[in-house]
Amino acid sequence: xxxxxxxxxxxxxxxxxxxxxxxxxxxxxxxxxxxxxxxxxxxxxxxxxxxxxxxxxxxxxxxxxxxxxxxxxxxxxxxxxxxxxxxxxxxxxxxxxxxxxxxxxxxxxxxxxxxxxxxxxxxxxxxxxxxxxxxxxxxxxxxxxxxxxxxxxxxxxxxxxxxxxxxxxxxxxxxxxxxxxxxxxxxxxxxxxxxxxxxxxxxxxxxxxxxxxxxxxxxxxxxxxxxxxxxxxxxxxxxxxxxxxxxxxxxxxxxxxxxxxxxxxxxxxxxxxxxxxxxxxxxxxxxxxxxxxxxxxxxxxxxxxxxxxxxxxxxxxxxxxxxxxxxxxxxxxxxxxxxxxxxxxxxxxxxxxxxxxxxxxxxxxxxxxxxxxxxxxxxxxxxxxxxxxxxxxxxxxxxxxxxxxxxxxxxxxxxxxxxxxxxxxxxxxxxxxxxxxxxxxxxxxxxxxxxxxxxxxxxxxxxxxxxxxxxxxxxxxxxxxxxxxxxxxxxxxxxxxxxxxxxxxxxxxxxxxxxxxxxxxxxxxxxxxxxxxxxxxxxxxxxxxxxxxxxxxxxxxxxxxxxxxxxx
Numbered sequence: 001x002x003x004x005x006x007x008x009x010x011x012x013x014x015x016x017x018x019x020x021x022x023x024x025x026x027x028x029x030x031x032x033x034x035x036x037x038x039x040x041x042x043x044x045x046x047x048x049x050x051x052x053x054x055x056x057x058x059x060x061x062x063x064x065x066x067x068x069x070x071x072x073x074x075x076x077x078x079x080x081x082x083x084x085x086x087x088x089x090x091x092x093x094x095x096x097x098x099x100x101x102x103x104x105x106x107x108x109x110x111x112x113x114x115x116x117x118x119x120x121x122x123x124x125x126x127x128x129x130x131x132x133x134x135x136x137x138x139x140x141x142x143x144x145x146x147x148x149x150x151x152x153x154x155x156x157x158x159x160x161x162x163x164x165x166x167x168x169x170x171x172x173x174x175x176x177x178x179x180x181x182x183x184x185x186x187x188x189x190x191x192x193x194x195x196x197x198x199x200x201x202x203x204x205x206x207x208x209x210x211x212x213x214x215x216x217x218x219x220x221x222x223x224x225x226x227x228x229x230x231x232x233x234x235x236x237x238x239x240x241x242x243x244x245x246x247x248x249x250x251x252x253x254x255x256x257x258x259x260x261x262x263x264x265x266x267x268x269x270x271x272x273x274x275x276x277x278x279x280x281x282x283x284x285x286x287x288x289x290x291x292x293x294x295x296x297x298x299x300x301x302x303x304x305x306x307x308x309x310x311x312x313x314x315x316x317x318x319x320x321x322x323x324x325x326x327x328x329x330x331x332x333x334x335x336x337x338x339x340x341x342x343x344x345x346x347x348x349x350x351x352x353x354x355x356x357x358x359x360x361x362x363x364x365x366x367x368x369x370x371x372x373x374x375x376x377x378x379x380x381x382x383x384x385x386x387x388x389x390x391x392x393x394x395x396x397x398x399x400x401x402x403x404x405x406x407x408x409x410x411x412x413x414x415x416x417x418x419x420x421x422x423x424x425x426x427x428x429x430x431x432x433x434x435x436x437x438x439x440x441x442x443x444x445x446x447x448x449x450x451x452x453x454x455x456x457x458x459x460x461x462x463x464x465x466x467x468x469x470x471x472x473x474x475x476x477x478x479x480x481x482x483x484x485x486x487x488x489x490x491x492x493x494x495x496x497x498x499x500x501x502x503x504x505x506x507x508x509x510x511x512x513x514x515x516x517x518x519x520x521x522x523x524x525x526x527x528x529x530x531x532x533x534x535x536x537x538x539x540x541x542x543x544x545x546x547x548x549x550x551x552x553x554x555x556x557x558x559x560x561x562x563x564x565x566x567x568x
Contacts, residue, residue: 007024039052061091064095065095068098068099068102073103076099076102076103077106080110081113083096083099085117093119096120097124100123100124100125100128101125114128114132115136126188130189130190130193140199144186144189144203147182150182151180151183152215152216155218156536157534160499160502160537160540162505162543170287173252174225174287175252177218186200186223187227187230190227190234192232192234194234197227197238201278204281205220208281216281217282217284217286218287220278220281220282221247221282224238225244228241242267243271247282264318264322265318268325279325283325284445290448294414296316296323299315299319300356300359301414303316304359309353316352323407327406355404355411358423359411361423362415362418362420365420365422366418389426392433394430395433396434398434406448409431409444412428412452449489449495449499453499486503487526487527490526490527494530497529500527501540501541501544504548505540512548516549524545527541
């Protein structure tokens with residue numbers, strides 16, 4: 001029983017509290033005659049018994065620490081073995097931690113006892129835990145899994161949050177990102193042990209292969225770069241170190257010059273035998289993939305402006321090779337290395353040429369729309385071409401080639417950012433046709449769709465402010481965007497559901513009537529989260545139901561009740 005509860009019970013059960021207090025003091029006081037004689041004097045001096053006992057206990061503890069430091073190695077080891085079963089007591093646990101810190105090495109038997117006793121294991125300093133983990137990877141994996149889950153959940157909540165700045169996920173500098181408590185703790189756990197670092201990378205690799213969580217890729221980069229900034233020798237044990245360092249510098253500086261392109265190309269040519277799961281994880285990391293796509297789309301736009309062909313650009317070929325490494329497998333295989341799959345020659349010769357022509361059309365349409373708005377003149381032939389959809393063959397390419405699909409998504413995001421509504425209409429039409437032709441998941445990273453929908457929500461506000469964009473008509477955009485793309489996408493890509501719901505909530509209130517007018521009875525069911533989806537997705541769904549007047553499902557009501565209970 002807790003000591004406080006014992007005292008309360010004693011005082012409540014007796015008629016005379018003073019007698020009960022004296023009895024308690026006589027039983028629990030120091031059994032030393034010399035000390036007992038001095039107690040009345042201490043009472044007269046105003047020193048409480050609690051203060052007296054605390055000081056005596058502190059003095060005895062200091063004496064005990066001094067005695068422990070003087071023990072021989074054999075006696076220390078013997079005492080550690082006797083303390084492990086009693087580690088549940090706070091004082092014993094503190095002394096056990098001190099003893100373990102003073103020992104340079106521990107026998108295998110002691111390490112096994114520590115690993116098998118949760119309380120004693122919790123008292124171990126980090127140095128001792130590392131020794132335990134080197135021989136017990138299952139225990140190390142359990143420690144890592146807790147941190148991995150915490151990190152991934154925080155990142156997912158940030159992606160789905162309505163309160164955080166929308167661009168914060170991609171705008172956080174890499175060095176700031178590496179100050180995350182989980183990254184710092186992982187670096188501390190690894191220490192200087194090559195075995196633990198290799199085990200950490202293997203756990204991240206296997207978990208990413210099983211679940212496809214992109215935040216494991218971020219941890220893979222951040223832990224290595226944190227070790228690099230700490231001048232750790234562990235970086236030499238990572239075959240992807242220079243590859244990661246080059247890409248991290250690119251992300252940090254947000255630029256890629258010819259020198260860095262050459263470095264990456266040389267590395268990939270010299271290490272073709274190790275291009276595998278680890279390198280695919282690095283290239284698929286959200287910030288790296290986002291910048292790869294952004295830079296590639298920028299190169300395509302430059303080619304269009306200077307009337308050059310994609311096959312003449314070395315930078316484009318390196319970027320496409322990196323993108324191909326990132327998406328060349330549906331999941332990361334469990335064995336490393338695996339051979340690099342060659343990029344489809346048509347991806348450069350034909351498919352990139354189509355995207356270059358789209359960029360050229362976008363510039364021409366933007367110029368034509370501006371001139372039409374200023375002069376009122378209208379070229380009927382060019383206007384007919386401007387509203388003509390892209391070839392059906394391009395939609396088939398999008399459905400079969402994920403590199404081209406990802407680039408098209410980013411090109412649509414860039415088009416939305418520039419406010420080129422006619423070009424956006426053509427791209428969304430092709431994307432809608434590609435999505436509609438797929439019967440299963442397209443295996444596109446959710447953060448790619450996150451950035452696309454982010455620009456779509458911004459475009460909705462631009463439609464209300466920019467007169468040039470009114471030529472498209474927001475009602476037509478709603479039809480293309482929601483009916484043609486978002487709703488079919490939610491049927492095959494469950495990871496996109498939360499981002500789609502965010503778009504519905506971010507759409508300006510004065511334009512929501514057009515969305516409501518386009519809705520049919522299937523929307524609430526298509527956008528309804530699954531039972532195993534995270535609570536934040538359910539909360540977004542509840543907000544959408546409230547805003548658009550949908551009937552709330554019973555499961556959603558239960559989530560709302562659980563959220564209210566958690567708040568209480």
